[in-house]
Amino acid sequence: MHSKLIFYIVVLLSGLLKPLPVLAFDRAAFESVVLAEGDERFKALDTLVAEADNQTPVLLKALLEGELQRAGKQIIWVHEGRNIDPLTQAPLSSELPDKEDVVVNNRLRGALESALAALKLVSTDHKTRLAAAKELVVSAEEGMKPIVKKALAKETDATIKALLESILATMELKSTEVPLRLQAVQVLGQSSNSNAKTALLAALEVESDEGVKQAIKTSLKQVETRLVWGQRLGLVFAGLSLGSILLLAALGLAITYGLMGVINMAHGELIMIGSYSTFVVQNLFRHIPAFFDWYLLFAIPVSFIVSALVGMLLERGVIRWLYGRPLETLLATWGISLVLMQTVRTFFGAQNVQVENPSFMSGGIVVMSNVVLPWNRIMIVIFAIAVLLAVGWTLTRTRLGLFVRAVTQNRAMASCVGVPTAKVDTLAFGLGSGIAGLAGCALSQIGNVGPDLGQSFIVDSFMVVVLGGVGQLAGTVYAALGLGFANKLLESWSGAVIAKIVVLVFIIMFIQKRPQGLFALKGRSVES
Amino acid sequence: MSEMQLNEKNVLYRPLFGPQGWWLLGLSALVVLVLIPIANLVLPQDSVFYVSAYWVTLIGKILCYAIVAMAMDLIWGYCGILSLGHGLFFALGGYGMGMYLMRQIGHEGQYRADLPDFMVFLDWKAFPWQWWNTDHFGWALLLVVAVPGIVAFVFGYFAFRSRIKGVYFSIITQALTFAAMLLFFRNETGFGGNNGFTDFKRILGFSITTPETRISLFVITALILILTLLIGRFVVTSKFGRVLAAIRDAEQRVMFCGYNTLHYKLFIWTLSAVICGVAGALYVTQVGIINPGEMSPANSIEIAIWVAVGGRGTLVGAIVGAGVVNGAKSFFTQAFPEYWLYVLGLLFISVTLFMPQGIVGLINQWRKPNQES
Numbered sequence: 001m002h003s004k005l006i007f008y009i010v011v012l013l014s015g016l017l018k019p020l021p022v023l024a025f026d027r028a029a030f031e032s033v034v035l036a037e038g039d040e041r042f043k044a045l046d047t048l049v050a051e052a053d054n055q056t057p058v059l060l061k062a063l064l065e066g067e068l069q070r071a072g073k074q075i076i077w078v079h080e081g082r083n084i085d086p087l088t089q090a091p092l093s094s095e096l097p098d099k100e101d102v103v104v105n106n107r108l109r110g111a112l113e114s115a116l117a118a119l120k121l122v123s124t125d126h127k128t129r130l131a132a133a134k135e136l137v138v139s140a141e142e143g144m145k146p147i148v149k150k151a152l153a154k155e156t157d158a159t160i161k162a163l164l165e166s167i168l169a170t171m172e173l174k175s176t177e178v179p180l181r182l183q184a185v186q187v188l189g190q191s192s193n194s195n196a197k198t199a200l201l202a203a204l205e206v207e208s209d210e211g212v213k214q215a216i217k218t219s220l221k222q223v224e225t226r227l228v229w230g231q232r233l234g235l236v237f238a239g240l241s242l243g244s245i246l247l248l249a250a251l252g253l254a255i256t257y258g259l260m261g262v263i264n265m266a267h268g269e270l271i272m273i274g275s276y277s278t279f280v281v282q283n284l285f286r287h288i289p290a291f292f293d294w295y296l297l298f299a300i301p302v303s304f305i306v307s308a309l310v311g312m313l314l315e316r317g318v319i320r321w322l323y324g325r326p327l328e329t330l331l332a333t334w335g336i337s338l339v340l341m342q343t344v345r346t347f348f349g350a351q352n353v354q355v356e357n358p359s360f361m362s363g364g365i366v367v368m369s370n371v372v373l374p375w376n377r378i379m380i381v382i383f384a385i386a387v388l389l390a391v392g393w394t395l396t397r398t399r400l401g402l403f404v405r406a407v408t409q410n411r412a413m414a415s416c417v418g419v420p421t422a423k424v425d426t427l428a429f430g431l432g433s434g435i436a437g438l439a440g441c442a443l444s445q446i447g448n449v450g451p452d453l454g455q456s457f458i459v460d461s462f463m464v465v466v467l468g469g470v471g472q473l474a475g476t477v478y479a480a481l482g483l484g485f486a487n488k489l490l491e492s493w494s495g496a497v498i499a500k501i502v503v504l505v506f507i508i509m510f511i512q513k514r515p516q517g518l519f520a521l522k523g524r525s526v527e528s
Numbered sequence: 529m530s531e532m533q534l535n536e537k538n539v540l541y542r543p544l545f546g547p548q549g550w551w552l553l554g555l556s557a558l559v560v561l562v563l564i565p566i567a568n569l570v571l572p573q574d575s576v577f578y579v580s581a582y583w584v585t586l587i588g589k590i591l592c593y594a595i596v597a598m599a600m601d602l603i604w605g606y607c608g609i610l611s612l613g614h615g616l617f618f619a620l621g622g623y624g625m626g627m628y629l630m631r632q633i634g635h636e637g638q639y640r641a642d643l644p645d646f647m648v649f650l651d652w653k654a655f656p657w658q659w660w661n662t663d664h665f666g667w668a669l670l671l672v673v674a675v676p677g678i679v680a681f682v683f684g685y686f687a688f689r690s691r692i693k694g695v696y697f698s699i700i701t702q703a704l705t706f707a708a709m710l711l712f713f714r715n716e717t718g719f720g721g722n723n724g725f726t727d728f729k730r731i732l733g734f735s736i737t738t739p740e741t742r743i744s745l746f747v748i749t750a751l752i753l754i755l756t757l758l759i760g761r762f763v764v765t766s767k768f769g770r771v772l773a774a775i776r777d778a779e780q781r782v783m784f785c786g787y788n789t790l791h792y793k794l795f796i797w798t799l800s801a802v803i804c805g806v807a808g809a810l811y812v813t814q815v816g817i818i819n820p821g822e823m824s825p826a827n828s829i830e831i832a833i834w835v836a837v838g839g840r841g842t843l844v845g846a847i848v849g850a851g852v853v854n855g856a857k858s859f860f861t862q863a864f865p866e867y868w869l870y871v872l873g874l875l876f877i878s879v880t881l882f883m884p885q886g887i888v889g890l891i892n893q894w895r896k897p898n899q900e901s
Binding site (some may be wrong): 346507 | 544700704710872875877
């Protein structure tokens with residue numbers, strides 16, 4: 001414990017005293033890295049890394065970035081516009097004869113980069129160490145063994161330790177001693193990393209010892225099982241994510257088409273309007289950078305309201321006159337969708353616009369080395385659930401919901417007992433459109449926002465509603481999730497296009513069997 | 529399903545089938561079959577009445593669209609089935625003819641190879657099975673008729689058997705053409721992927737770009753349009769056509785009267801698809817390109833608006849509508865490209881709201897008081 005504590009103090013202090021040259025620095029090694037030719041440079045680099053101190057990364061970085069020059073044996077560091085000696089940092093005369101750039105070829109560049117990564121392994125910052133370890137998993141080189149060992153000895157964090165162990169094991173696979181190799185193979189067997197698999201496969205090719213060969217095979221199997229589970233997990237999440245997107249896109253449709261029976265081909269464009277509303281709110285928030293991350297919070301109600309207003313306007317202006325004529329409604333709303341698309345093109349241009357994720361939604365949770373769950377997708381799953389609950393609550397617990405259901409079941413009777421049916425129609429349509437706006441807000445966080453955004457969802461969201469059955473929220477939920485999973489599963493087998501075709505064909509066949517969808521309404525309202 | 533507001537007495541007979549209608553038909557036939565060919569081939573280029581190759585191709589294209597519109601009118605106007613997938617049948621016919629035209633290029637492609645350019649590009653060594661026998665014109669004609677027909681028959685059989693109607697049917701046909709479009713976009717399907725077929729050189733040994741070939745194709749298209757009109761007229765004025773109209777207005781009652789509506793719907797649906805396929809084949813020879821974009825759902829919906837603008841359930845209305853809408857489209861996409869979608873969109877909205885019977889309906893309304901006075 002003591003030694004560790006002292007080490008940290010030393011590191012901290014030396015961080016504070018940066019400008020002072022540290023005596024332990026291997027001057028000869030550094031000079032041959034900079035000045036020598038061929039393999040000698042790499043050997044010297046390994047020595048330098050193995051004996052690294054605080055100054056090493058600074059100088060190696062200078063070399064990598066082309067800040068070092070030479071004049072004969074003298075190395076010059078052009079630092080912040082001044083010529084200084086890299087080791088003593090004493091100023092040098094600016095007029096040196098036959099000054100030339102130090103040549104860093106691609107091989108040395110690569111070596112320097114991974115050396116720098118290796119040096120980060122001994123950083124005091126936990127995040128830097130983790131990032132460095134991850135980088136090295138891919139690019140570790142034989143020469144870094146000492147520093148990795150050194151880092152491993154000091155490491156306390158379990159995640160980083162495991163990573164370092166597998167890096168070291170990858171290196172030791174090439175060891176000449178059988179027990180070392182055997183141990184390395186066993187360590188790699190515990191890994192869940194695709195690099196471990198590659199390393200093991202490569203080792204299997206060249207392995208001569210029968211015992212080690214057997215061990216490699218066992219380890220390989222373990223790693224593969226773990227990788228497969230990772231893939232499955234990723235697939236399930238992708239399905240869930242697509243399902244929730246479809247759910248968001250289709251929920252509004254479940255109200256306007258499912259409950260009200262209005263076939264709205266402009267639904268996709270209402271989604272697009274939601275996305276563009278988010279874009280506008282984002283641009284407004286750019287003027288107050290301190291609160292930029294909070295723009296999404298405002299964009300949610302704004303996109304709901306904008307789309308809802310547009311929807312209500314459409315209902316009052318066009319759709320109201322076409323009730324009871326579904327085919328005409330289909331054509332008229334298609335016309336509306338064309339007009340809306342062109343309007344957006346006129347105002348925002350035909351190109352896609354940039355909607356940035358707030359900082360808390362970028363990145364993701366690393367579940368396994370080959371499974372990363374991005375935050376924005378997780379948020380959308382949560383958002384979809386929230387919207388679903390809100391819609392369910394509105395329909396079953398509020399006065400508006402009661403009216404909507406009453407009008408759906410028996411318009412004439414509802415009107416007789418005093419329900420203002422025309423107003424309810426407008427409000428219900430506004431609600432459905434507003435939900436489309438919410439879907440647009442969510443979609444802006446994961447995909448491109450352009451005038452054609454809605455077009456790509458219209459077939460999919462109608463499929464969800466048709467499959468789920470008219471007049472049912474539950475059906476919509478199951479259908480959306482089912483289609484999401486089916487799409488992603490098939491995609492992993494056969495590619496995206498075939499998956500889509502298979503799903504469409506399946507729906508067409510399914511409709512043959514159950515024309516009313518998964519959850520058919522029973523009773524009087526069936527044949528109306 | 530009685531959303532059609534076409535319950536006027538004898539609406540079937542009024543617009544086309546009176547003596548004036550025959551006169552009008554004869555006059556248009558004269559213009560298209562005699563005057564335009566003369567104006568293109570015989571008149572000198574600087575004459576006021578000279579019709580350039582551009583106009584011949586454009587009018588030829590619109591004639592193809594008019595055939596499609598009539599096919600649409602047969603099922604939508606007379607049987608109440610709105611298909612949003614007719615672009616698929618049109619494209620299938622086009623691809624059937626396109627394959628033959630590709631084979632006719634011979635060794636004159638970019639690579640001077642036995643195979644069409646796109647196959648060379650994909651490094652294929654032989655024609656895939658879909659291309660079997662496509663170097664024979666007769667086989668191509670068979671494909672043009674049979675492929676859309678069979679696809680429509682199979683799809684229609686299952687759809688009508690399970691009594692899918694109205695909007696459901698429309699949405700499923702849209703999904704059908706969407707799926708087909710995705711399929712044809714893939715190179716592996718064997719039809720040239722994104723780019724489809726183009727750069728045709730010859731048809732039946734004649735160069736496809738000479739004025740004589742172009743006019744011949746134009747005249748053939750016009751003849752087929754007239755033929756389609758006559759076939760359509762025969763169908764809808766027969767007893768069969770009366771049953772179709774009855775199905776449109778009250779399908780359940782027709783069933784209770786003892787008719788099996790499946791047979792009626794399936795026949796008219798398949799006939800409509802076959803007509804579409806023929807139109808597609810004619811289109812390819814004149815326009816010189818076919819690609820999966822023809823199957824996009826938007827294209828198929830546009831067909832419906834041609835019919836709606838002209839007037840449903842009239843057959844001539846379909847021709848008028850196809851002409852008016854596509855004429856406007858050519859004008860706008862050249863003069864004000866950014867406004868065309870506004871015009872088209874507003875056309876969809878205003879026709880459904882204010883002109884449910886289309887242009888032909890308007891003419892009828894205008895003529896009616898005259899007749900009564």
